[in-house]
Amino acid sequence: MLGDEIVSRINQLGAISETGDNLTRIFLSPEHRTAADLILSWMKDAGMAARLDAISNVCGRYEGDRPGLPCLMLGSHYDTVRDAGKWDGPLGVITAIACVADLNRRGVRLPFAVEIVGFADEEGVRFASTLLGSRAIAGTFEASVLDARDATGLTMREAMVQFGLDPGRIGDAARKRGELHAYVELHIEQGPVLEQQNLPVGVVTAISGATRLAAHLTGMAGHAGTVPMALRRDALAGAAECIVSVEQFCKADSAGLVGTVGVINAMPGATNVIPGRVSFALDIRAPADQHRKQAVAEIVRQIEAIAKRRELSLQIDVTHENRTAPCAPWLKAQMAEAVATEGLSAFELPSGAGHDGMAMIDISDVAMLFVRCRGGISHNPAEHVEPADADAGARVLLRFVENFRPKA
Incomplete structure (x- = not known):
């Protein structure tokens, strides 16, 4: 054998x-x-x-x-x-x-x-x-x-x-x-x-080809005990919504699309401070390039909408692309x-x-x-x-x- x-x-x-x-x-x-x-x-x-x-x-x-x-x-x-x-x-x-x-x-x-x-x-x-x-x-x-x-x-x-x-x-x-x-x-x-x-x-x-994105959300840092929930511009909460949105979008796809957020960093990183800036990395893969590119465009659109609704500024860049x-x-x-x-x-x-x-x-x-x-x-x-x-x-x-x- x-x-x-x-x-x-x-x-x-x-x-x-x-x-x-x-x-x-x-x-x-x-x-x-x-x-x-x-x-x-x-x-x-x-x-x-x-x-x-x-x-x-x-x-x-x-x-x-x-x-x-x-x-x-x-x-x-x-x-x-x-x-x-x-x-x-x-x-x-x-x-x-x-x-x-x-x-x-x-x-x-x-x-x-x-x-x-x-x-x-x-x-x-x-x-x-x-x-x-x-x-x-x-x-x-x-x-x-x-x-x-x-x-x-x-x-x-x-x-x-x-x-x-x-x-x-x-x-x-x-x-x-x-x-x-x-x-x-x-x-x-x-x-x-x-x-x-x-x-x-x-x-x-x-x-599968892959696209990797680096996203940076900026809100306003503040005291965890004094800023009312309705007045917060919490970058980490915004990032969390973005990540769930990516997961839901990819789960609903039946053509092999997968999306992963494997890195996230919140600043200033203190327990009693509302995060004012968050960065996360996103990896999107699919067996067909056109499908992947369309998916990336829709995911970016969804992240932009979340950032706008939460009054967060957004910078998102493509860091890697493989066909x-x-x-x-x-x-x-x-x-x-x-x-x-x-x-x-x-x-x-x-x-x-x-x-x-x-x-x-x-x-x-x-x-x-x-x-x-x-x-x-x-x-x-x-x-x-x-x-x-x-x-x-x-x-x-x-x-x-x-x-x-x-x-x-």
Whole structure:
């Protein structure tokens, strides 16, 4: 069973951490190097030519029935958030290696090459910029990120040099569209839908785009005991109404819209003072860009109306916008076929979380396969995939690869 080998390697990789108390493996750290070397050894054992590229992505290539053919690229990331779970990212890399190892054991060569990439930095923990490894491969890496500093004040440029890389050669990692037939990623779902459906895997329809807003409401601070309720301009009460409005609006939507306020700050922040200024951050995601943009416009309109009625001044700014990455219909169809052939239901669902496919879509059609995770828990030490589900994901991915038909 491929699942047993995958779980064993997940545990091996999960032991490589900054501390013994929790799993933390960030970009260009000593732990990153140790993990890269281990993944390289697994790729070589699977019959692949393996190397680190110019930004420290781990890259393996299994040639087709003749050398130099365009590839089907499989991948995911091997960095983590702080205090992470073991499965987010590495499951996709390790499962892909297990599939190639199976092909190699049977002496199977395909009419295309198979490449696997373990992306060096998807999470963006160290330099506050995500998808660095996949952006380098897609040729969209922003050179300005090299001047970003980590918590110790070290720039990415300096960290790369310490790691043994040349920041001036990041462009060498870039691939061209014609070199890839497609990019396909297996990943844990990071949500509860597959568990609710009692299914081990799901076919992803799109990686949802996201808009992030920073809202600032200003009222009037005052004494908690002396200002009558009817005369207050309470910025925190106004923010609370805005947040409930966002929740109600998104709950009423049936097309995958989600909205989250994850940060709020009230000033002056004293128990006996009416808050005069409040800031909060808002994250809006949807599987379709037009739907998300329309939702953002309506949410902003509602916040503006609340601020006006409460006599609060408002400043609201877009701080981040990522477009939706739709999974290609021709790839979804082949993935659904692989799922069905394994005797499973080809259930479709969107990804609310971001993935490397959001960068890779600039040079290739993309597809994703989700594997059920217990409780929908992710970015948490409780993150878990049952061995039987890991095996189901591997069987589907292997069937997809062996029967892959490049787009005409």
